[in-house]
Amino acid sequence: MKIDKYKDVYSKLDxxxxxxxxxxxxxxxxxxxxxxxxxxxxxxxxxxxxRSFFKPMKRLSFLRVxxxxxxxxxFMVIIIFSVKARMSSDTSSQGTTNNLPxxxxxxxxxxxxxxxxxxxxxxxPELTAAPTQAPTITPPxxxxxxxxxxxxxxxxxxxxxxxNSEVTSNNATSGNTEVTPGSxxxxxxxxxxxxxxxxxxxxxxxxYGIVNSISGLALRFHGTVNKINPDDVTDxxxxxxxxxxxxxxxxxxxxxxxxxxxxxxxxxFFEFNKIISEPGLYGLTGKYKGVKFTASYVIIDGPxxxxxxxxxxLVYVGYVYKTDPQEQPISISEVSFQFIGKQNxxxxxxxxxxxxxxxxxxxxxxxxxxxxRYRDYNEYDGRTYxxxxxxxxxxxxxxxxxxxxxxxxxxxxxxxxxxxx
Amino acid sequence: xxxxxxTDQWVSKERILDKYEQYKTMLFRISFSYLGNKHDCEDVIxxxxxxxxxxxxxxxSDEDEKRWLIRVTINLCKNLLLSFWNRNxxxxxxxxxxxxxxxxxxVMQNILNLPSKYKMAIYxxxxxxxxxxxxxxxxxxxxxxxxxxxxxxxxxLKLELEGEYEDR
Numbered sequence: 332m333k334i335d336k337y338k339d340v341y342s343k344l345d346x347x348x349x350x351x352x353x354x355x356x357x358x359x360x361x362x363x364x365x366x367x368x369x370x371x372x373x374x375x376x377x378x379x380x381x382r383s384f385f386k387p388m389k390r391l392s393f394l395r396v397x398x399x400x401x402x403x404x405x406f407m408v409i410i411i412f413s414v415k416a417r418m419s420s421d422t423s424s425q426g427t428t429n430n431l432p433x434x435x436x437x438x439x440x441x442x443x444x445x446x447x448x449x450x451x452x453x454x455x456p457e458l459t460a461a462p463t464q465a466p467t468i469t470p471p472x473x474x475x476x477x478x479x480x481x482x483x484x485x486x487x488x489x490x491x492x493x494x495n496s497e498v499t500s501n502n503a504t505s506g507n508t509e510v511t512p513g514s515x516x517x518x519x520x521x522x523x524x525x526x527x528x529x530x531x532x533x534x535x536x537x538x539y540g541i542v543n544s545i546s547g548l549a550l551r552f553h554g555t556v557n558k559i560n561p562d563d564v565t566d567x568x569x570x571x572x573x574x575x576x577x578x579x580x581x582x583x584x585x586x587x588x589x590x591x592x593x594x595x596x597x598x599x600f601f602e603f604n605k606i607i608s609e610p611g612l613y614g615l616t617g618k619y620k621g622v623k624f625t626a627s628y629v630i631i632d633g634p635x636x637x638x639x640x641x642x643x644x645l646v647y648v649g650y651v652y653k654t655d656p657q658e659q660p661i662s663i664s665e666v667s668f669q670f671i672g673k674q675n676x677x678x679x680x681x682x683x684x685x686x687x688x689x690x691x692x693x694x695x696x697x698x699x700x701x702x703x704r705y706r707d708y709n710e711y712d713g714r715t716y717x718x719x720x721x722x723x724x725x726x727x728x729x730x731x732x733x734x735x736x737x738x739x740x741x742x743x744x745x746x747x748x749x750x751x752x
Numbered sequence: 753x754x755x756x757x758x759t760d761q762w763v764s765k766e767r768i769l770d771k772y773e774q775y776k777t778m779l780f781r782i783s784f785s786y787l788g789n790k791h792d793c794e795d796v797i798x799x800x801x802x803x804x805x806x807x808x809x810x811x812x813s814d815e816d817e818k819r820w821l822i823r824v825t826i827n828l829c830k831n832l833l834l835s836f837w838n839r840n841x842x843x844x845x846x847x848x849x850x851x852x853x854x855x856x857x858x859v860m861q862n863i864l865n866l867p868s869k870y871k872m873a874i875y876x877x878x879x880x881x882x883x884x885x886x887x888x889x890x891x892x893x894x895x896x897x898x899x900x901x902x903x904x905x906x907x908x909l910k911l912e913l914e915g916e917y918e919d920r
Contacts, residue, residue: 334878337909340859341879344781346797350790351776354798358768358805589791701827722830 525554528619531626534600542631542706545613547602548580555588556597564601566618571611578603607631612708612715628708630715632673639681640674640719642739648746650733651720660751663727666698666735669718677702677719683738689731697724727751768805775818778880779825785871786829788864796828819890826872862909870905873898 346354529551535542550564561582569576585600607613610633615626651665668677679698687696698721705718727733728751735746779800783793803824804817811817863871869891876882876890887898 336859337863337874338879340856340863341781341875343856344784345777346780346794350794351772354776354794354801355769355772357798358772358801359765587791589789703831 525552526556527553528622528624529553529596531615531617531624533613533615533626533629534602535629542629543608543633544631545603545607545629547583547600548615548626549598549600550619552597552599553594554597555595556599557586559599563620564617565621566616566623568616569603569607570614571607571609573612573614576607576613578605578607580604628710630673630706630708632706635675638675639740640668640670640677640717642681642742644670644672644674645739645742645744646671646716648735648744650746650749652749652751653726660749661728663723663733663749663751665703665720665722666746667718667720668739669716672715672717673706674717674719677704679721681740683741684743685735685737687733687735689727689729689733691732691734694727694729696727698722699724768801771804771817772801775821778818779821781879782822782825782872782875783829785863785875786826786833786868788860792832796825796832799828800825819886822876822890823892826868830868866905866908870901870908873901874905874909877902 531548531550533545534547534549535545550559552559564580564582567580569578580601580603583600583602587598587600589596608631610631613629613631617624617626645668647667647669649667649669650663651667652660652663655661679702687694701722703720703722705720707716707718708714709716730751733746733749733751737744776797779797780793783796784790787793787796800821804821811820866874872891873887876887877884882890884895884898884902888895891898893901
């Protein structure tokens with residue numbers, strides 16, 4: 332292949348107008364959501380920052396500041412009105428009644444901006460001074476108590492939809508206009524039909540890799556699906572720390588049809604009537620066509636501090652690895668340090684005496700600079716966990732039994748054994 | 753503001769939108785090389801600019817800012833690919849939409865199949881025009897490693913060049 336051909340192919344790769352608009356709207360909307368939620372984000376209290384930059388203005392300086400601000404306000408007004416106009420023409424042409432109250436009929440002026448779920452935590456890496464030595468101890472007995480949210484309240488004030496009309500989404504990906512009947516191979520090896528309900532997950536937004544607000548719900552279906560009947564989604568119960576939270580769900584125009592693992596899937600997005608930002612453990616149950624589903628839990632932690640994870644809470648050291656189609660591990664890419672409860676930070680400098688062995692033979696390795704933070708809720712023991720993942724600079728692919736030992740803040744640990752056949 | 757930011761470097765909404773226009777194509781090409789579908793590229797690009805808006809260090813120059821964005825985008829793509837919840841493959845419909853000729857689709861598939869360490873060296877050198885010495889700063893590897901990745905990447909892509917790469 333000539334290099335010119337390679338360059339020519341790349342020259343055809345570019346964003347499109349709709350993607351540009353979504354991302355730009357998102358950047359602007361995201362900023363306004365954070366400000367309205369009055370989040371104190373680490374190192375960036377925007378209100379404080381803005382004031383700290385606000386120097387005494389001369390007339391000329393004031394003009395330089397105010398003109399861009401006016402331009403931006405005008406830009407926002409144009410975006411909002413153009414989108415509203417578009418939504419009005421789309422609604423009037425449908426000739427149907429939304430079973431769920433449509434987000435676009437909300438007189439509260441909600442922006443129909445696309446909402447992209449973002450659950451991966453990617454905070455900035457932290458480095459502090461090396462810790463002092465401490466005696467080796469085993470992880471303590473867990474004493475953290477959490478509200479019992481395994482049983483949802485029976486009272487249900489959030490039943491959505493009373494009509495039986497059907498809503499057609501207008502945002503189907505081009506080229507996918509038909510629902511293909513038949514079976515699809517699923518990620519977990521079972522067989523599901525196109526249009527079968529898959530699972531539900533919160534649609535959330537994050538900053539610094541920390542989930543700080545939830546805007547709605549995404550319902551995933553097997554295969555390529557163009558439309559669902561919102562009437563089929565009922566008995567929605569949203570909880571925070573086990574207590575029901577008053578909120579209603581509205582279907583949006585947004586659907587995403589794509590490949591996921593070894594199958595095609597379709598996501599339909601719903602919006603809450605107000606953004607959720609209060610810290611807590613959020614759960615949601617509902618029914619689709621009478622069958623109960625539970626959304627994956629989401630934890631909103633609120634602002635984090637620099638305080639490193641408590642070594643007494645370290646319960647597990649494991650790995651992230653890739654597998655082949657037969658689910659056999661083929662490479663190890665990350666080491667995961669899992670702690671009980673909410674932990675704020677993890678410093679690589681708190682690790683010492685690290686030693687990785689393959690079949691008991693020590694091998695050299697290094698981590699990259701990054702630390703990735705994850706929060707999980709374990710429904711079986713009712714506890715939350717915080718994991719900090721470190722990326723191996725070079726993935727491990729050599730067959731053998733892998734074990735990592737070392738100390739975190741002076742306390743010894745031994746990872747689980749990981750075997751690459 | 754804490755950290756290295758100065759008044760001039762605080763990223764306002766207006767500036768972030770300008771920077772989006774400036775870097776969007778580059779970030780899309782980088783992320784598509786890894787992810788192969790537009791939806792994930794959109795997620796990655798958005799996250800990269802959010803990081804630029806709220807989490808970026810102070811940059812001595814625009815070129816440093818560009819290099820930072822490239823690194824962040826690469827890391828986001830790798831993180832997405834490694835994520836337990838997301839094991840995407842190339843969406844042939846996206847590729848067909850972006851490049852109408854079957855040959856283009858075949859070339860893109862070859863690029864996507866290329867190991868990530870080679871594809872970025874090739875992309876940064878031949879598409880973005882970075883010198884080898886500059887690529888070392890972006891990928892944080894030595895010059896010999898960059899040269900080796902360029903050599904291996906070309907071999908795997910069967911790229912025919914007029915002459916050897918130059919550290920122009």
